[in-house]
Amino acid sequence: MRIGELARRAGVSPRALRYYEQQGLIRARRTANGYREYSEADLKLVTEIRSLLTVGFTLEDAKPFVACLRAGHESGADCPESVEVYRRKLAEIDDEIRALLVRRAEVAGQLSTACPGCVLTKRE
Amino acid sequence: MRIGELARRAGVSPRALRYYEQQGLIRARRTANGYREYSEADLKLVTEIRSLLTVGFTLEDAKPFVACLRAGHESGADCPESVEVYRRKLAEIDDEIRALLVRRAEVAGQLSTACPGCVLTKRE
DNA sequence: CTTGACCCTGACACTGACGTCAACGTTTAC
DNA sequence: GTAAACGTTGACGTCAGTGTCAGGGTCAAG
Numbered sequence: 001m002r003i004g005e006l007a008r009r010a011g012v013s014p015r016a017l018r019y020y021e022q023q024g025l026i027r028a029r030r031t032a033n034g035y036r037e038y039s040e041a042d043l044k045l046v047t048e049i050r051s052l053l054t055v056g057f058t059l060e061d062a063k064p065f066v067a068c069l070r071a072g073h074e075s076g077a078d079c080p081e082s083v084e085v086y087r088r089k090l091a092e093i094d095d096e097i098r099a100l101l102v103r104r105a106e107v108a109g110q111l112s113t114a115c116p117g118c119v120l121t122k123r124e
Numbered sequence: 125m126r127i128g129e130l131a132r133r134a135g136v137s138p139r140a141l142r143y144y145e146q147q148g149l150i151r152a153r154r155t156a157n158g159y160r161e162y163s164e165a166d167l168k169l170v171t172e173i174r175s176l177l178t179v180g181f182t183l184e185d186a187k188p189f190v191a192c193l194r195a196g197h198e199s200g201a202d203c204p205e206s207v208e209v210y211r212r213k214l215a216e217i218d219d220e221i222r223a224l225l226v227r228r229a230e231v232a233g234q235l236s237t238a239c240p241g242c243v244l245t246k247r248e
Numbered sequence: 249c250t251t252g253a254c255c256c257t258g259a260c261a262c263t264g265a266c267g268t269c270a271a272c273g274t275t276t277a278c
Numbered sequence: 279g280t281a282a283a284c285g286t287t288g289a290c291g292t293c294a295g296t297g298t299c300a301g302g303g304t305c306a307a308g
Contacts, residue, residue, distance in 0.1 A: 004254065014255085015296060023295095033304060035255055055234075056227050058294075077238035086235040093228045097221060103180050104217045110179075111210040114201035128284065136266095138285085143266060157274060159285055182264070 003028075006038045010046040017046065023059050025049060025066050045069055048076045056093070061085050127152075130162045134170040141170065147183050149173060149190050169193055172200045180217070185209050 007014045020026045021036075026045055028036035045066050052062045064085055065076030076082055127138045134141075144150045145160075150169055152160035169190050176186045188209055189200030200206055 002255075013296075015298085018257090019294095019296065033255080035304085053295085055230050075238065077234060083235065083239045086231060086238065090228065090231050090235060093224055093231065097224045097228065100217055100221045100224065104214065104221065106179050107210060107214050107217065110201060111207065111214060114199065114210065115207045126285075139268085140266060142287090143264095147265090157285080159274085177265085184264095 001038050001043075003036050003038070006043060006046065009043055010050060012046065012050060020046070020049060020059065025059060025063060041069075052076075057085075057089060061089065125162050125167075127160045127162070130167060130170065133167055134174060136170065136174060144170070144173060144183065149183060149187060165193075176200075181209075181213060185213065 001009075003014045003017055007017055010017075017026070017036075021028060026042060026049075028038055028042070031037050048065055048069060049059070049062050052065060053059070064079060064081035068079035068082050069076045071079070073079060077086065125133075127141055131138045131141055141150070141160075145152060150166060150173075152162055152166070155161050172189055172193060173183070173186050176189060177183070188203060188205035192203035192206050193200045195203070197203060201210065
């Protein structure tokens with residue numbers, strides 16, 4: 001299939017696919033006229049990339065998963081490199097959550113000082 | 125005082141001060157040679173901006189606080205517009221925390237599927 | 249033959265808060 | 279007198295993942 005069809009089926013733009021290629025995540029054979037030609041396996045790669053991106057991963061993070069799929073594994077997570085990315089991401093998310101909780105407390109403190117009673121304490 | 129002194133006392137770079145001015149947050153008188161001249165009140169403005177930025181506010185968010193100080197109030201939060209920004213920010217932070225908790229759960233789920241026992245459940 | 253739907257590459261736009269450099273004028277200290 | 283340290287404006291670089299042109303080529307249907 002060509003880029004337009006893959007884009008529709010994967011739910012992304014052709015522009016995004018070219019960008020993924022440029023970043024070294026996917027590759028495409030070229031037909032005689034220079035058009036990119038994709039396989040079903042490529043659809044699987046792009047689907048994996050998309051699901052990772054929507055969970056907050058970067059394209060860089062997604063690389064091990066793509067490599068894992070290309071190596072023949074069923075899931076992109078079936079490789080130690082992918083698992084390592086999962087663990088790192090989990091730690092990053094935890095850090096962000098902690099930082100946000102601190103910020104929340106600071107802002108809530110300021111707000112209650114500036115306007116006692118304004119804090120509705122939605123959480124907990 | 126000139127820009128270098130204000131920058132040192134406020135703990136920011138001269139570049140940042142020029143940027144704040146460009147964004148309409150601070151203003152400076154000019155001496156005959158074109159140098160910016162600041163007052164103690166300006167130091168207070170910049171200090172307010174910095175403390176808001178470090179809590180995750182944008183320069184746009186900081187504008188009502190600066191306006192409030194310029195209007196003569198002791199605290200930048202002594203105006204309804206500032207309080208409104210506080211409340212909005214609090215809601216934004218809560219949204220971000222909720223989104224991160226969802227992401228955390230998704231990633232943790234994927235990780236436990238890919239590598240049972242890898243999730244160390246640091247939280248709770 | 250031409251219209252329209254594709255495809256190509258290359259490159260700028262965007263968001264935020266600056267860092268950094270260029271190319272220049274001013275002030276201060278020795 | 280001169281060099282360091284300061285000031286000025288202007289403009290590009292950063293990070294990520296595209297959107298959106300510009301300016302082409304390709305191909306099937308009518």
